[in-house]
Amino acid sequence: MLNALEFQAKIQNGLIQIPDEYKQELGEEDDIRVIVLVKKKxxxxxxxxxxxxxxxxxxxxxxxxxxxxSR
Incomplete structure (x- = not known):
């Protein structure tokens, strides 16, 4: 079963910080797929x-x- 979560985050030291409200839904053993959409400034x-x-x-x-x- 696939569940989708969407949130905005900044990259800090090469890591994407997961917001606190989603941390309980994502366990250490979960397989996840990450799709990155970048909005250039x-x-x-x-x-x-x-x-x-x-x-x-x-x-x-x-x-x-x-x-x-002139030549």
Whole structure:
């Protein structure tokens, strides 16, 4: 027989803390199946193009766009 429990928890030192209200339902010898659904708090990481667009690299001694097209 399968029973489902659902709760939210934080991971601390690689362990998921079971809330006190569920501890009596889960025994040390119980076989359990864990499904983890993660809600990410941040946006996807930026790639190199995003970083360079926001923070262009300034290089001395290189022609500017205006200098290139004025020739």
């Amino acid at each position: 941040s946006f996807p990481k930026k790639d190199i193009i995003d970083e360079l667009t926001e923070n262009p690299v300034q290089v001395n001694g290189v022609l500017s766009r205006e200098e290139i097209y």
